[in-house]
Amino acid sequence: MRLDLTFTEHFTAPVQNVWLAITDRRMLALWLMENDFEPRLGARFALRRADPMSGWRGWVECAVIELEPPTRMVWSWSDGAGEEMTSRVIFELQEEGTGTRLTVHHIGDTDDAMAKMIRERWPIKLQALASTLGDER
Amino acid sequence: MTTKTLKQTVLFKGASPKKVYDLIMVSRKHTSLSREKAVISRRVGGAFSAWNGHITGFNLVLKPGRKIVQAWRATGWWPDHYSVATFDFQKTPRGTKLTFTQIGIPPHRYSGHYRGWIETYWTPMQEMLRDAHLSPKTLARVTIDREQRIKAGRFRRTISKES
Numbered sequence: 315m316r317l318d319l320t321f322t323e324h325f326t327a328p329v330q331n332v333w334l335a336i337t338d339r340r341m342l343a344l345w346l347m348e349n350d351f352e353p354r355l356g357a358r359f360a361l362r363r364a365d366p367m368s369g370w371r372g373w374v375e376c377a378v379i380e381l382e383p384p385t386r387m388v389w390s391w392s393d394g395a396g397e398e399m400t401s402r403v404i405f406e407l408q409e410e411g412t413g414t415r416l417t418v419h420h421i422g423d424t425d426d427a428m429a430k431m432i433r434e435r436w437p438i439k440l441q442a443l444a445s446t447l448g449d450e451r
Numbered sequence: 452m453t454t455k456t457l458k459q460t461v462l463f464k465g466a467s468p469k470k471v472y473d474l475i476m477v478s479r480k481h482t483s484l485s486r487e488k489a490v491i492s493r494r495v496g497g498a499f500s501a502w503n504g505h506i507t508g509f510n511l512v513l514k515p516g517r518k519i520v521q522a523w524r525a526t527g528w529w530p531d532h533y534s535v536a537t538f539d540f541q542k543t544p545r546g547t548k549l550t551f552t553q554i555g556i557p558p559h560r561y562s563g564h565y566r567g568w569i570e571t572y573w574t575p576m577q578e579m580l581r582d583a584h585l586s587p588k589t590l591a592r593v594t595i596d597r598e599q600r601i602k603a604g605r606f607r608r609t610i611s612k613e614s
Contacts, residue, residue: 327512334496340509341496344522344533365452445554446535448512448520 315429317401319420323440327447329407332414333384335447336405345442347374355381369427370394376403391422393432399423416440454534455561457553461573466580468540468547469516474576475538476519484575484585485593502571502597508533516540525564528557549573571596 325332335341337353347361358377366372371394379402380388389403401422408415418440420432444450463471474480481489481501489501492510500507505526512520517540522533534555541548556564570592578585585593 331495331512335511338496340522340533341511343531344511344535348531445537446511446520446522448514448518448537 315424315426317420317422317424317429317432319418319433319436321418321436321440323416323418323444324410324413325416325444325447326413326449328412329384329409329414332407332416332447335443336387336416337383341446345446346439351376352378353381353383354378367431370431380404391420393424393428395425395428399425416443452529452532453558454555455558457551457556457561457565457568459551459565459568459573461549461551461577462543462546463549463577463580464546466546467516468542470580471547471549471576472516472519472538472540474579476513476515480579483579485571486590487597508536511535523553525560528560532557567596 327335335345337351339349339351342349342351342361347363349359349361351357351359351361355378358375361374361376363370363372373394375392375394376389378387379390380386385407387405391401391403392399393401399422401420401424404417404419404421406417406419408417418436420436424432474484476491476493478489478491481491485502487501487503487505489499491499491501493513495510495513498507498509499521506523507525508521508523510519510521512518519536519538521536523536524533532555534553536553537551539550539552541550551568553564553568570589575585575589575593578589
């Protein structure tokens with residue numbers, strides 16, 4: 315199944331703080347998943363869930379394929395749905411007033427069950443990111 | 452992983468939001484609450500530790516006099532698990548209202564932390580802001596709390612390289 319998702323959020327935090335929240339391993343663990351992320355072009359890392367939903371292996375293999383601090387980062391994303399099916403996650407940050415507009419695109423291929431899960435989970439994750447950045451939702 | 456959320460509201464009479472904020476964020480002032488070492492970074496992403504290492508974490512949001520958000524954990528919690536602690540400071544005619552929310556607390560530690568925030572933070576903070584020192588009752592309470600942590604094995608241990 316083809317994925318083509320876009321989520322846009324406004325945060326009251328400045329761009330540098332939002333960038334930190336998406337590139338600091340400890341902060342990523344608070345709102346996304348446990349990980350061994352490094353903010354380095356080419357770095358391979360895994361996102362892991364201790365209690366994965368049924369039907370999913372529980373981890374995503376990723377790599378940093380673009381890194382332009384503090385405005386753009388792209389990950390490759392392989393969730394185990396199929397060897398030929400990979401996707402990309404694109405983070406774009408832009409100043410918006412005194413805060414930040416974050417746009418997350420998730421584009422590529424995965425199976426139907428995983429596509430449903432991804433579509434449902436990103437809004438929840440971005441809400442958790444808002445809490446991590448001190449914004450009420 | 453099921454966790455619990457703690458929410459408390461406390462009034463600090465006659466104190467400005469900045470004074471209340473500084474009691475948490477200035478290492479020397481934070482140390483005065485417990486008489487145990489606190490080292491607090493004042494940088495977003497920077498680390499903090501309090502109660503001689505019993506509490507550790509890092510800063511997520513810092514708005515002096517208005518808001519603190521910290522990734523916060525205590526010894527004995529699940530490995531690498533952090534809660535998110537939010538301190539919201541609001542000026543009122545009577546002083547400063549602090550609305551405190553902590554999400555992601557391991558359930559088996561919830562009641563201890565619920566009591567801990569009142570007895571080892573809000574009460575000492577109220578006394579320091581009002582009297583500039585801790586009352587004998589609070590000092591005794593802080594000592595008992597430390598002894599209980601040691602007894603329960605919830606105290607950071609330093610392992611000697613020579614052992």
